Amino acid sequence: MLTLLVLLILLVAAALWRSGVLGDDYEGSTLDVLKAAVERDAGGGLILRQTPELANLRSEISDLWFIVRDKEGHRLSEGTVPPDFMLIADALDHISDARLGRTVGEASPPAGLVKWVDTPAGKVQILTGTEGSISVNRVIAAAPPLFLNIILPIIGLMALATFFATPFVVRRAMAGLGQAAAQAERIDIDRRGVQLSVDEVPMEVIPLVKAVNDALGRLDKGYERHKRFLADAAHELRTPIAILTTRVSSLPTGPEKTRLLEDATRLTVLTGQLLDLQRLDQQLNQFGPVDLVGIARRVVLDLAPLAFAAGYEMSFEPEDEDITVKGDQTSLERALTNLVQNAIDHGGRRGTILIRVARAGWIDVCDEGGGIPTEEREQVFEPFYRLQQGGRGAGLGLDLVQKIMRLHGGHAEAVDGPSGGACLRMMFPDVSGVPSPGMR
DSSP, X not given: OHHHHHHHHHHHHHHHHXXXXXXXXXXXXXXXXXXXXXXXXXXXXXXXXXXXXXXXXXXXXXXXXXXXEOTTSXXXXXSOOOHHHHHHGGGOTTOSEEEEOSSTXXXXXXXXXXXXXXXXTEEEEEEEEOOXXXXXXXXXXHSOHHIIXXXXXXXXXXXXXXXXXXXXXXXXXXXXXXXXXXXXXXXXXXXXXXXXXXXXXXXXXXXXXXHHXXXXXXXXXXXXXXXXXXXXXXXXXXHHHHHHHHHHHTSOSSHHHHHHHHHHHHHHHHHHHHHHHHHHHHOGGGOEEEEHHHHHHHHHHHHHHHHHHXXXXXXXXXXXXXXXXXXXXXXXXXXXXXXXXXXXXXXXXXXXXXXXXXXXXXXXXXXXXXXXXXXXXXXXXXXXXXXXXXXXXXXXXXXXXXXXXXXXXXXXXXXXXXXXXXXXXXXXXXXXXXXXXXXX
16 A cells, blocks of 8 residues: 555656646756845845755755846856856846746756845845756645645545554454464364364455365374374284283293393383373363372382392382372373383483482482483483484383373473483472362
């Protein structure tokens, strides 16, 4: 809109210039500057006051010339007056104003201009050239009544509409688009099935919003297929893993049996977590009070034999007898099992594995191994990421722990351990106000 307004003003100005309205009066710009600068000295002679406009005129026109005189015979001049005009300068007393050219049919503007004008020094005659820049006052004075009374007010109204009405109209038209953008910001992998509203969206944008909705629908279907595949795979793997675990348990005691049992346990935990993620994704509203101390105690008892066989000691340190959070007990137990299993796999097969339950609502699993470099503490929770290439596991365990914690409104993180080894924490949201499992 602003661009159209500027183009309209330029077109009107060009039309006025082409018609001669502005062009014919352009020649008077030098005369205007001189008229405003003429004064008289103490003796009554003519002088020029050094106005800023006169200084600019002298800097713009290197060959500026003029003759100023009054009826009393006072006179002042500057520059080199063309000889043709010098010859007739004294014969123009009775000429009120004239445009002077050296040849017949000379194009506008002419070479010179003579005119009697009123100045601070009284009425004087000025003979000068027609160079110089046109002034705003002269443009306004030269503009025809049609331009001043009709075209200019219309342009003014258009300018007001451009700067005030147009933004208001655009904001009203785009209000629905802003609502759709706000809905798009709330789209998350845990909130599928979301569609952007087309209500109040500008008609030109509706095809784009519908295309985005179609893309979201395709993504939802693909995600559902992906989840079903993982769940089916986990179900199919449970039976062979159970058979494998039974057969390994019947082997003679030794290092090889211990490693095979660790691998079988890891597979069991992985398949259980995949099934828990699917179940939690569908039953987030069925969370209830869960005792973190009870969960940690059961995990320690279940995995202690495996840790002892791998060369570790285990330490269990709850800060209270009952620390309650809201969540799903089975999935949280599996997540903690995965962290303890991770410590057994990567703790260097020496020292103590510490499980600590804090009253503030977090569980630490720490070992005395090589630890996790500070710059990789966030990356270890990414899927398929492993600190050492070629190591044991597929790199999915910690990613699944993080997913379970996100579903519970918390997160998993790597922190500084008490013995310099790896220390992984399950951090829960505020535990205040959550009733214990025995309360109703």
